[in-house]
Amino acid sequence: MSATARPQPVRDSSAAEYDVERIRNDFPILSQSVHGKPLVYLDNAATTQKPRAVLDAVNRYYEHDNANVHRGVHTLSERATIAYEDARTRVGRFVGAASSSEIVFLRGATEALNLVAHSLAQTELREGDEVVVSYMEHHSNIVPWQMACARTGARLRVAPVDENGELMLEELAALLGPRTKIVAVTHVSNALGTVNPIARIAQVAHDAGARLVVDGAQAVPHIPLDVDALGCDFYAFSGHKVYAPMGIGALWGRRELLEKLPPYQGGGEMILSVTFEQTTYNTVPHKFEAGTPDVAGAVGLAAALDYLDALGLENVAAHEQDLLAYAREALLSVPGLRIVGNAREKAGVHSFVLEDIHPHDIGTILDHEGVAIRTGHHCAQPVITRFGLPATARASFGLYNSRQDVDRLVAGLQRVREMMG
Amino acid sequence: MSDLRDLYQELILDHGRRPRNFGRLGEATHHAEGYNPLCGDKIMLYLELDGDRVRGVSFEGQGCAISQASASLMTEAVKGKTTAQALALFRKLTALVTARDEDVAAETDTELGKLAVFEGVRQYPLRVKCATLAWHTLHNALEGKAEEVAVTE
Numbered sequence: 001m002s003a004t005a006r007p008q009p010v011r012d013s014s015a016a017e018y019d020v021e022r023i024r025n026d027f028p029i030l031s032q033s034v035h036g037k038p039l040v041y042l043d044n045a046a047t048t049q050k051p052r053a054v055l056d057a058v059n060r061y062y063e064h065d066n067a068n069v070h071r072g073v074h075t076l077s078e079r080a081t082i083a084y085e086d087a088r089t090r091v092g093r094f095v096g097a098a099s100s101s102e103i104v105f106l107r108g109a110t111e112a113l114n115l116v117a118h119s120l121a122q123t124e125l126r127e128g129d130e131v132v133v134s135y136m137e138h139h140s141n142i143v144p145w146q147m148a149c150a151r152t153g154a155r156l157r158v159a160p161v162d163e164n165g166e167l168m169l170e171e172l173a174a175l176l177g178p179r180t181k182i183v184a185v186t187h188v189s190n191a192l193g194t195v196n197p198i199a200r201i202a203q204v205a206h207d208a209g210a211r212l213v214v215d216g217a218q219a220v221p222h223i224p225l226d227v228d229a230l231g232c233d234f235y236a237f238s239g240h241k242v243y244a245p246m247g248i249g250a251l252w253g254r255r256e257l258l259e260k261l262p263p264y265q266g267g268g269e270m271i272l273s274v275t276f277e278q279t280t281y282n283t284v285p286h287k288f289e290a291g292t293p294d295v296a297g298a299v300g301l302a303a304a305l306d307y308l309d310a311l312g313l314e315n316v317a318a319h320e321q322d323l324l325a326y327a328r329e330a331l332l333s334v335p336g337l338r339i340v341g342n343a344r345e346k347a348g349v350h351s352f353v354l355e356d357i358h359p360h361d362i363g364t365i366l367d368h369e370g371v372a373i374r375t376g377h378h379c380a381q382p383v384i385t386r387f388g389l390p391a392t393a394r395a396s397f398g399l400y401n402s403r404q405d406v407d408r409l410v411a412g413l414q415r416v417r418e419m420m421g
Numbered sequence: 422m423s424d425l426r427d428l429y430q431e432l433i434l435d436h437g438r439r440p441r442n443f444g445r446l447g448e449a450t451h452h453a454e455g456y457n458p459l460c461g462d463k464i465m466l467y468l469e470l471d472g473d474r475v476r477g478v479s480f481e482g483q484g485c486a487i488s489q490a491s492a493s494l495m496t497e498a499v500k501g502k503t504t505a506q507a508l509a510l511f512r513k514l515t516a517l518v519t520a521r522d523e524d525v526a527a528e529t530d531t532e533l534g535k536l537a538v539f540e541g542v543r544q545y546p547l548r549v550k551c552a553t554l555a556w557h558t559l560h561n562a563l564e565g566k567a568e569e570v571a572v573t574e
Contacts, residue, residue: 357486358460358484358485358486359460359485360460360462360484360485360487360548360551361429361485361486361487364425364428364545364547364548365425365429368425375460376459376460376461377461384461390460390461390462390463390483390484391460391461419425419429419434420429420434420486
């Protein structure tokens, strides 16, 4: 056999080639020690750390291109505008939007959900109508709907979650009827890690004539996204949970729906012309972006998506699924530990309790071991209460976490048992 | 680097595991509720006042080791005290756990007795509210603000 006939090594196609050590080096913050021990960061569902490429992109923008956008005719303004609109195109490509005009830049998923709840309520909610959410929603996908219902006289209904932490689809479907105008669910639960079957939910929502709004904050870093295939109508996410800066996020909406949606805030940029008698709103997406936007944040978000694409989100997802399975076994080996949320399909998160040790004590002791986790109700109080708990401890994983991180977590939990047992 | 044992002292772990004066007080003349929304700690405090003296005190609730131990040790500390003495302890305890490192005056206060065990909490700013929840609840109960939920965050 000649040398040229040998099969070429396949690159970037398996999780085995995923080089976590090299990836970690891209994240300056991870190289520090906490309480004298190398930091293990397992609070990625709260926020992710930023690779140097993102930090550099933000810096570069401020050092070379900073100006207000869509305003001046000078060179910097033109560069800033191009950078901002390129970032919009980048985000549109990442989520599978039909056009970049379907991407609205906002502060994050919370602001995006507030926009949809506020504006959709104006056009679609009347007294007696119904909005359906799930039991596992983050407060940011509950409270805006409560406010919308309070303003319009609509009623909020809640689809239940089973013992494993899965959304009960038949019960959800049974809640839907001619009064249902909006269904709002999370793609991935921040408290339980459950991945919801959005495409199926979209079908039942649309069969009932309702709009489907999806909170994608926890899904975007873990699951390759195609909003068209999901079949939803609106999809909200935060940049800071996907390795981009805090303060930037995006709403994707179907263009025809965004066009019909009234604006959320008034100000500069969102108008075409203003007189005291009559104001004409700008076209989408600009009519939803009142005021000077976070251009540097958008640039940082685009850089984060470039970084993710270079690794390959499929590779990241495969690595994280492997890690999640490894962590599950390792956690269950700790005597007295119970995982809260055992859905068949999970992403990024294991919530757990350890005997009757309060999660807050677990969090403090783990911190002393250099391990950062979240404890509490994770801004999803209803679902934690549904499991009869005041709080859980939550380890959440990102693309730079390794099996050694899981081992450090488990060793820390042994220390918790020694101390509190 | 602080030692974890400064926070989780034996006395705290003991009261955290086996809180004293736990349960509802039948003869309560005063009560108040406390809540820490960050970690979900809850406490219901019952007081039986005889004139201005604390004749009986108990609590119910759930929370971390620090908050349970704090409530437990508080009930022991204020039983038999006048309301003025109990409120003075509230101020001393609060000062103890919020004092800056260099400000060590509070720890030498002999009136604190066993409560001095909470000195280590000052190294953990995020845990201060755990240690003070029961005391803020006591303050509300004594001030007759039973309808207000004491919230620490």
